[in-house]
Amino acid sequence: MQPYLVSVSRLHEALAFERALEQLVTARRLSSGVEDDVALSLWEGIIMAEMNWKDEAAGAFKAALFLQPDAQLPVRVSPRISEQFDSLRKDVKHSLARRGEATAQVADTPHEEPAQPSATEVPPAARTERTPRSRALLPAIIGGTLAAAGGVSWALSRGELSKLQNTDPTLADLESVDRSVSRGRTLQTTGVGLMSAGVLGLGLAAGMYLLGAPTERGSVSLGTDGRSAFVSGSLP
Structure with a gap:
């Protein structure tokens, strides 16, 4: 790093x-x-x-x-x-x-207990309902970050294209044109890959929020070899 x-x-x-x-x-x-x-x-x-x-x-x-x-x-x-x-x-x-004040208020709020609680009054599903939704935050953050990075990379690739289309003065020779083309292709490929991965993460977060989440933790790694972008690992 x-x-x-x-x-x-x-x-x-x-x-x-x-x-x-x-x-x-x-x-x-x-x-x-x-x-x-x-x-x-x-x-x-x-x-x-x-x-x-x-x-x-x-x-x-x-x-x-x-x-x-x-x-x-x-x-x-x-x-x-x-x-x-x-x-x-x-x-x-x-x-x-x-956020801290809201959390403290929730913690300080007294909870009334029924005089004679029964198993049917508080079903197990109700006690664990918040867990899947809280886990949906991780893929949402990952997806948003990847999508933002992809947008930046795509914008940079459009900048290289604009230079070529408008005959930028910095492209004075064939070598500089080739470098601009290569850089634009790399940025475009990286941008598409990152945005695709970001959409996947956001979609997964939405699914986890609505339907529940698996128990395994996921890990994702992101990289590029100069010509293409790749995402490896597994999301939760």
């Missing part, structure tokens, strides 16, 4: 934002926990904010802050980005505080 983050930092300094996003997409498959996820989401937010993708940047920053509300940006940024990040941090902390 660390070599990718160093590469992203250098590309950011060189204003090579599209290449930095490509590195982040590749690095996602190497994430080994919350710390890596936070670092990747913070860099995604910074790069997208530099490209003036305000909504996408906000989504990436929030993804990091919900995992680690006190997270700090890895590099110095412009006042515009810093103000956006600080504002989102306040929103996230406020949202988490409200």
